[in-house]
Amino acid sequence: MDDIISIVNRLQDTFNTIGGNAIDLPQIAVVGSQSSGKSSVLETIVGRDFLPRGSGIVTRRPLVLQLIHTTKQEEYGEFLHIDKRYTSFEEIRNEIQSETFRVAGQNKGISKLPINLKIYSHNVVNLTLVDLPGLTKIPVGDQPSDIEKQIRQLVLDYIQKPNCVVLAVSPANVDLANSDSLKLARSVDPQGRRTIGVLTKLDLMDAGTHALDVLNGRVYPLKLGFIGVVNRSQQDINSNLDINEARRREDEFFQESPSYRNIAHRCGTKYLAKTLNNVLMNHIREKLPDMKAKLNTLMGQTQQELNSFGDATFFGKPHRASLILKLMTQFGRDFVSSIDGTSSEISTKELGGGARVYYIFNDVFGRALESINPNQNLSNHDIRTAIRNSTGPRPSLFVPEVAFELLVKPQIKLLEPPSLRCVELVYEELMKICHNCTSPELSRFPRLHAQLIEVVSDLLRERLGPTSEYVQSLIAIQSAYINTNHPSFAPGTAAYAAEAQKEKQKQTPSLRFKDVQNVIEDGEEKDNELAIEHRSISQPSGTQEDPRRHSITNQLLNGTSTPESDSALMNHHRNRRGHQAQQSQSQTARDTFLNYFFGGADAASSAPANTSNSTRTPVRDVDEEARHYASTANPLNGRSGLEGSAAAYDMKSLGKHLEPVPMIDEGGSAVSEREDMETTLIRSLIASYFSIVRQTIEDLVPKAIMHLLVNFSREVIQDKLVASLYNPDMFDELLYEDENIVNERTRVKNLMDAYKQAFQVLAEVNMPKQSNMVPPTQSTA
Numbered sequence: 001m002d003d004i005i006s007i008v009n010r011l012q013d014t015f016n017t018i019g020g021n022a023i024d025l026p027q028i029a030v031v032g033s034q035s036s037g038k039s040s041v042l043e044t045i046v047g048r049d050f051l052p053r054g055s056g057i058v059t060r061r062p063l064v065l066q067l068i069h070t071t072k073q074e075e076y077g078e079f080l081h082i083d084k085r086y087t088s089f090e091e092i093r094n095e096i097q098s099e100t101f102r103v104a105g106q107n108k109g110i111s112k113l114p115i116n117l118k119i120y121s122h123n124v125v126n127l128t129l130v131d132l133p134g135l136t137k138i139p140v141g142d143q144p145s146d147i148e149k150q151i152r153q154l155v156l157d158y159i160q161k162p163n164c165v166v167l168a169v170s171p172a173n174v175d176l177a178n179s180d181s182l183k184l185a186r187s188v189d190p191q192g193r194r195t196i197g198v199l200t201k202l203d204l205m206d207a208g209t210h211a212l213d214v215l216n217g218r219v220y221p222l223k224l225g226f227i228g229v230v231n232r233s234q235q236d237i238n239s240n241l242d243i244n245e246a247r248r249r250e251d252e253f254f255q256e257s258p259s260y261r262n263i264a265h266r267c268g269t270k271y272l273a274k275t276l277n278n279v280l281m282n283h284i285r286e287k288l289p290d291m292k293a294k295l296n297t298l299m300g301q302t303q304q305e306l307n308s309f310g311d312a313t314f315f316g317k318p319h320r321a322s323l324i325l326k327l328m329t330q331f332g333r334d335f336v337s338s339i340d341g342t343s344s345e346i347s348t349k350e351l352g353g354g355a356r357v358y359y360i361f362n363d364v365f366g367r368a369l370e371s372i373n374p375n376q377n378l379s380n381h382d383i384r385t386a387i388r389n390s391t392g393p394r395p396s397l398f399v400p401e402v403a404f405e406l407l408v409k410p411q412i413k414l415l416e417p418p419s420l421r422c423v424e425l426v427y428e429e430l431m432k433i434c435h436n437c438t439s440p441e442l443s444r445f446p447r448l449h450a451q452l453i454e455v456v457s458d459l460l461r462e463r464l465g466p467t468s469e470y471v472q473s474l475i476a477i478q479s480a481y482i483n484t485n486h487p488s489f490a491p492g493t494a495a496y497a498a499e500a501q502k503e504k505q506k507q508t509p510s511l512r513f514k515d516v517q518n519v520i521e522d523g524e525e526k527d528n529e530l531a532i533e534h535r536s537i538s539q540p541s542g543t544q545e546d547p548r549r550h551s552i553t554n555q556l557l558n559g560t561s562t563p564e565s566d567s568a569l570m571n572h573h574r575n576r577r578g579h580q581a582q583q584s585q586s587q588t589a590r591d592t593f594l595n596y597f598f599g600g601a602d603a604a605s606s607a608p609a610n611t612s613n614s615t616r617t618p619v620r621d622v623d624e625e626a627r628h629y630a631s632t633a634n635p636l637n638g639r640s641g642l643e644g645s646a647a648a649y650d651m652k653s654l655g656k657h658l659e660p661v662p663m664i665d666e667g668g669s670a671v672s673e674r675e676d677m678e679t680t681l682i683r684s685l686i687a688s689y690f691s692i693v694r695q696t697i698e699d700l701v702p703k704a705i706m707h708l709l710v711n712f713s714r715e716v717i718q719d720k721l722v723a724s725l726y727n728p729d730m731f732d733e734l735l736y737e738d739e740n741i742v743n744e745r746t747r748v749k750n751l752m753d754a755y756k757q758a759f760q761v762l763a764e765v766n767m768p769k770q771s772n773m774v775p776p777t778q779s780t781a
Ligand SMILES: Nc1nc2c(ncn2[C@@H]2O[C@H](COP(=O)(O)OP(=O)(O)OP(=O)(O)O)[C@@H](O)[C@H]2O)c(=O)[nH]1
Pocket: 032, 033, 034, 035, 036, 037, 038, 039, 040, 041, 052, 053, 054, 055, 056, 057, 058, 059, 133, 134, 135, 200, 201, 202, 203, 204, 229, 230, 231, 232, 233, 234, 235, 237
């Protein structure tokens, strides 16, 4: 029995340490009619005098008695309602009495409110016993009329729980057929599986009668059987008969009684206590598989929790350096793997790490660039003014390239703010990643963690400047040189021109845009001719000019070319080829034409290379252009016809009638159809060129950020961390452990030890001695 007690106690102690109800130990409720001897039975199980005794109703409140086994010699009791340790059992009894009076009153009334008492002793097994008010039938004194019902309900509240073992006490000197306790026990345990019958007062039976039939299970069937006991009489109590002496007398009674001598080994309080233990053990055995499985799970979880505090091999001063290095490497690796998306903790709920950087590039940055209007902040007035200014005193003949450059550069600058913001967003994202790089092991060392974050933050901060500057220079580079020769630049312009031309075609059936294009693309021979022609036109003034050229060019531009004129043109050029062919060879006819349509104020000086590839950029209304050209400008030098004869005017007399020139033309001067056309064209050209630059920036900025900020940081992080923090003088400081974490680790460690111990105990319980495990049966009689 000692083995069982010790195993049960150890198990209970183990689970007390854990603080959980891992074992569902049974509660034993003592049920019986009034004065049947319930309190006496309880007292003998505990082995101490501590319950109020007497005739009439004594137990008027449930007494929940927790017996707690301790290894200390000192025995004491504690009530839940009072913060005091009672070492005198006499005092405990008085406290029960006064507490009963306090709640249930001085009369014979009862209360459902239990009194909770814990008894700590090395003589007890861990058990919870409940002493309940005795069952009555008739109210006495000033008891309420439904006292029987009240007590019955109170008792049922306890015994109907499946883990409650019912100790049904019946006095032997009353016929068992009248036993209220058995009747009530049967209502909750009809199979009699968890009811132990206790027959008290065997010593008070009439002479010549005995309870052998009951004790042998022939009268009332209970799986756990009946046990006969002899408690102290009132007389014994009054004379303070020692409880151990009472037990000895009880043994004597059964040994010497001719009726019970044969079954003396399964009678008495001692045997009752043993039976209760067996019931307890059986209960544990039943629960064993569940408990083991539960314990295994708990051990697994606790081990995991323990592991999260770090590898135990790194504990201690000699391992500080390797621990720091390990944590640093882990931090750096986490940072890199978060960026690369190779982290083991990839979320399915939200974007994280590198995916967010991609999102910034693709969605945020991409959309920000797309949303920029290429003509933002550019009014028609601005464009006209730019054109006018760039043509100087001359009326513009063609859309001036200088004006286009002037206007497109500030627009390119619009790409700078979103590009710089993109750098910042990625920087912020990397900062976030760095802050999220933590592990339970690292969180043990808050100072090291903070330092790791600080070093990486510094690194990122250092890279922010150069990356932003580079991105800024990417925009500046785009503004530095406007490459109208870009292969993608022409189609947009041509599309616009085609659109504009369609409008015109409806009105002028003369030489059309298409025709001009056809002329351009009509074979190398003609192209070369035209190239030579343009070269001639571009001669600076003062050069000897062929007068035939005027009419040929005008014919072509006016769409009035004839086979004759074409051949004349050819002949003319053949004649000129001798001295000019060499110079023209490197130039194509496309250059020539584009200088017509895209010529600057000074067409002769505009770089042909700018337009050499823009084969489909005839952007002017050729008819109108040619007419305008013929009427207002000298096609040879692009100068106004007025210019040459300016001296013919008497400026002094004119001055009297002319208005002063305003600093800003606020729309006072009428906008001609032609100016309107030019403005629209410039807008289209800006949009076309802007989209090329935008595309380049959209491509280059993420690359630059990846190279200068992201990749750079991930490559140097490890070196940077080691260089900054791997210093033996700092180890103590860096490895300072948070007090709460130390406590938590200790708690988890103790928990793990307790589980291991419990597991060991359970292994022992699994193989108990057979004799201890068999519940008492009547058949052995
Ligand atoms: N001679 C003798 N007297 C007993 C025995 N058991 C109990 N008594 C006496 O019977 C009386 C009632 O015993 P208790 O143990 O107080 O009975 P109870 O069922 O707890 O009483 P309530 O709590 O009032 O219901 C006491 O005076 C006991 O001394 C017994 O086996 N033999």
